[in-house]
Amino acid sequence: MNEYDIVIVGAGPGGSTAAKEAAEKGLKTIFFERGRKPGNKNSSGTGLGPRLWREFDFMKEINSDDCPSIREGRAARNYMIDNDGKVTGYIMTTPTASVEYEPAKSWITLNCYRSDFDPWLAKYATDAGAELKTSTLITGLLKEDGKVVGVIDEKGEKYRGLVIGADGAVSMVAQQSGLRKRWGQKQVTLTLQYDFECSASKIDDVMGDEALAVWWSATFPAAYQVFFNSSFHIGLGNWMTWWDKNPVHYLNKVINLDYMQRLIRVLEAKPREFQAHLLPWMGTPENTHTDNVILIGDAGGFPCPLEAEGIYPAMVTARAAIDAAAEAISAGDTSKDFLSIYDMKWKATSVGEDFKSGPELQSIWMALPFSPRKSMSWFVPMFMEILGGIIDWSEPHPVRIRQIARSLKKYLPQAVPFIMQEVLPLLTSVLGEEKMEMLTDPAKLMAEMPEIQEAMMQAFMDAPKEED
Amino acid sequence: MKIDHRKLQSRIPGTGDFIKIDNSRCTQCDRCLVICVMNLWKKRGDTVYIVDDYTSHCLECGACAQVCESDAIEFRFPAGGTGIVIEQG
Numbered sequence A: 001m002n003e004y005d006i007v008i009v010g011a012g013p014g015g016s017t018a019a020k021e022a023a024e025k026g027l028k029t030i031f032f033e034r035g036r037k038p039g040n041k042n043s044s045g046t047g048l049g050p051r052l053w054r055e056f057d058f059m060k061e062i063n064s065d066d067c068p069s070i071r072e073g074r075a076a077r078n079y080m081i082d083n084d085g086k087v088t089g090y091i092m093t094t095p096t097a098s099v100e101y102e103p104a105k106s107w108i109t110l111n112c113y114r115s116d117f118d119p120w121l122a123k124y125a126t127d128a129g130a131e132l133k134t135s136t137l138i139t140g141l142l143k144e145d146g147k148v149v150g151v152i153d154e155k156g157e158k159y160r161g162l163v164i165g166a167d168g169a170v171s172m173v174a175q176q177s178g179l180r181k182r183w184g185q186k187q188v189t190l191t192l193q194y195d196f197e198c199s200a201s202k203i204d205d206v207m208g209d210e211a212l213a214v215w216w217s218a219t220f221p222a223a224y225q226v227f228f229n230s231s232f233h234i235g236l237g238n239w240m241t242w243w244d245k246n247p248v249h250y251l252n253k254v255i256n257l258d259y260m261q262r263l264i265r266v267l268e269a270k271p272r273e274f275q276a277h278l279l280p281w282m283g284t285p286e287n288t289h290t291d292n293v294i295l296i297g298d299a300g301g302f303p304c305p306l307e308a309e310g311i312y313p314a315m316v317t318a319r320a321a322i323d324a325a326a327e328a329i330s331a332g333d334t335s336k337d338f339l340s341i342y343d344m345k346w347k348a349t350s351v352g353e354d355f356k357s358g359p360e361l362q363s364i365w366m367a368l369p370f371s372p373r374k375s376m377s378w379f380v381p382m383f384m385e386i387l388g389g390i391i392d393w394s395e396p397h398p399v400r401i402r403q404i405a406r407s408l409k410k411y412l413p414q415a416v417p418f419i420m421q422e423v424l425p426l427l428t429s430v431l432g433e434e435k436m437e438m439l440t441d442p443a444k445l446m447a448e449m450p451e452i453q454e455a456m457m458q459a460f461m462d463a464p465k466e467e468d
Numbered sequence B: 001m002k003i004d005h006r007k008l009q010s011r012i013p014g015t016g017d018f019i020k021i022d023n024s025r026c027t028q029c030d031r032c033l034v035i036c037v038m039n040l041w042k043k044r045g046d047t048v049y050i051v052d053d054y055t056s057h058c059l060e061c062g063a064c065a066q067v068c069e070s071d072a073i074e075f076r077f078p079a080g081g082t083g084i085v086i087e088q089g
């Protein structure tokens, strides 16, 4: 029998962070990876956001020597695709004036392949003294008197210790500890993507500092494009309840947009790899721990409820889990009851903050970009009418404005229920009942803002009558 | 642009069998047939099955077992150090 304090299944971002934190606390730690090296089994867009740098100091050390796929950027492009599969417009965005965290004013994401990132991160754990066993599949949980006391590998080797399930979306630890048989079909998405290779200088020339693109569409669920040093990913996903045809059918729709084909031609890009992976995506993570077991990252359902960013939550929940585990070990009590401090800990982090509005965030996303036929079919033309309507020189401008207004009116039967069912609950959850009441009651709103009241009075009420 | 996505992977052989179907539980809902991006699930008459050479195509995504609400599909990962290698994930 091999005795450890902490036994971690999985060497993804969650597992490696947990291993690093545990080893640094002086806990005897081992972590297992079924791939020949960390990152071998992982597929991701791998956009790494500034939150990671705020939370984890060592992120400052990431560099292109260790991770040659790195590309960072300060801009994102948003394409709008209509019912006929045409790009009807796009907007490029950069960090706006309201961004407060200084470094985030100059970049939005650093993109890096998991085949670079995961081994890079795992090294921090082994350097801290954690033991890594690769090419090792953990096949079962070791139980005594019905309670989990460790894990068993495919060769029957046993390892005792507090078990951290960092084994991703298809989690053996979650299954065998009785925390979950499988996800609900609305708790997990299937996400598939192509990797295209092309030259770095072409991307520099064509995309500049745009590191990301989102393809918002009425004919397929929102697709993303992530640029790396000399390649890019194009992918999309949706909840298991949505697929009526093979998912590849929808991904190929993205690839075969005239606009995408043009982009592929100018970038001289070639498809190189095709990947598919489950990605948990839910409003509220539940059943996160039991006796002697804690689930972190994807295994626990922690990707962000709005856009399923999952690497940061995996690393943050890893830290919370090891804090909880260390307290449990020193108290000599690793029962489910004691380990409920884990929930308190992750809820106190910025991941917990996201999940406070989790159900509303997930719901609005599911209802809009991931319901192309139902919602994007009216949203895209409505949005483009607002954005692009005025760019027309066939009519006098007042006539155009009336035309646009009439056209927008047409979308109200779909837009109003959407606002009532999705937008208002989200705003209420984020702003609180009191502020919402103010927003929806014009008298209260005016009373709060004397300057606006003054201006409105002057503009409308005190204005001289128009001459006949 | 036609891409043969089924050819764009690297693999290490030696996985052994890792997916099984229990036809007595299968309700022929066809969900596994729709979801598998590699088209490895097939139906002959009223029998659903996985193709013989699935180990040389499967992406180990687990989607088939996830959508099978009747517990007819048993999925586990292949032996450590074998199976799909994602080089540009």
Ligand SMILES: Cc1cc2nc3c(=O)[nH]c(=O)nc-3n(C[C@H](O)[C@H](O)[C@H](O)COP(=O)(O)OP(=O)(O)OC[C@H]3O[C@@H](n4cnc5c(N)ncnc54)[C@H](O)[C@@H]3O)c2cc1C
Residues within 6 Å of the ligand: A009, A010, A011, A012, A013, A014, A015, A032, A033, A034, A035, A038, A039, A041, A042, A043, A044, A045, A046, A047, A048, A136, A137, A138, A139, A166, A167, A168, A169, A170, A172, A191, A192, A193, A235, A276, A277, A278, A279, A296, A297, A298, A299, A303, A308, A309, A310, A311, A312, A314, B077
């Ligand atoms: C296509 C796609 C795009 C994404 N894009 C982004 C993005 O841009 N930004 C972002 O932040 N997140 C993104 N995500 C989400 C992100 O990839 C995950 O949330 C993240 O990988 C979770 O980390 P983890 O450590 O919890 O699990 P994983 O990364 O899944 O790691 C689990 C590890 O455990 C190993 N393992 C599993 N079972 C066993 C076992 N029984 N024995 C031994 N080893 C085992 C696996 O091989 C794996 O290495 C994306 C996901 C997908 C699928």
Ligand code: SF4
Residues within 6 Å of the ligand: B021, B025, B026, B027, B028, B029, B030, B031, B032, B033, B048, B064, B067, B068, B069, B070, B071, B072, B073
């Ligand atoms: S998903 Fe399950 S029940 Fe449905 S056809 Fe496939 S094996 Fe049968």
Ligand code: SF4
Residues within 6 Å of the ligand: B019, B035, B036, B037, B038, B039, B040, B041, B054, B057, B058, B059, B060, B061, B062, B063, B064, B065
């Ligand atoms: S694991 Fe994925 S690729 Fe393999 S058979 Fe199941 S659905 Fe198809």
